[in-house]
Amino acid sequence: MEEQDDLVASAELFRTKSRGRLHIRGCSHLVDTIDLVEADDRDRVELDLCSECDKEIHGVGRTEYASLDEAFEALRFPVENRPLMRDIAGLVSFTKVWAPQSRSYIGVGHLDGRPAVAYFNRRFVDVRLSDGGYKRHEMPNFTRGVGGVVKAGVAERPVVMCPSCSTQLPATLVCDNCD
Known part of the structure; x- marks a missing residue:
């Protein structure tokens, strides 16, 4: 670097x-x-x-907001998560609200340059602990990501091949070529 x-x-x-x-x-x-x-x-x-x-x-590219609610609206955070996020915000002290250029989260903190006290993402909130770590608060619609991609929770159907002609079978498991 x-x-x-x-x-x-x-x-x-x-x-x-x-x-x-x-x-x-x-x-x-x-x-x-x-x-x-x-x-x-x-x-x-x-x-x-x-x-x-x-x-x-x-x-x-940072955008500052007058309030957390203004930031929720601007970034179109899920309405169903906002009440719980407001409750979490009530547990921390902050004087500044912003979103980065990517608009991927809302940060809250202070004007004096201390680390952010919380990061509000659309499906979770990370709150800074006094020892320097963070505690994650997951929203009801939280899904765990893998490799930068969020899984939708639907398992992919395994590929099944036709034993006669070796083409991939459709979901009906009846070969379009051999029936």
Whole structure:
């Protein structure tokens, strides 16, 4: 990674266990944060910073909002999740509400540069704990992501081949070529 400026050097950065790129906590690339690891000095030297996170750290394209509700409306967060998200927001203190250029989450925090106190995503909220970690609050419509793709919860039908002509059978399991 190229030499970091002061903003990047002071940012809270994370990586996955597989050591891909460095990200901030709210990055849309981190759909599933179970295997998230706080970046150490070696990671900061060896790993590249996600380009979206670089923009966010430097405030490029960031939109600030007067309230969390205004941000919910602007980013079209699911209406059914908003009451629970408001309850969670009531547990933390913040003076600033924003969304990054990607509009993938809503961050809340303070004007003095401290780390965000919470990241509101459409289906979960990560709230900063006093020890520096985060606690995830999943919404009722939360689905676990795999490899950056959210699973819809529907199992894919296994491929079944026709024993006579070796073509893939349709869902009826009756071969269109051999019937």
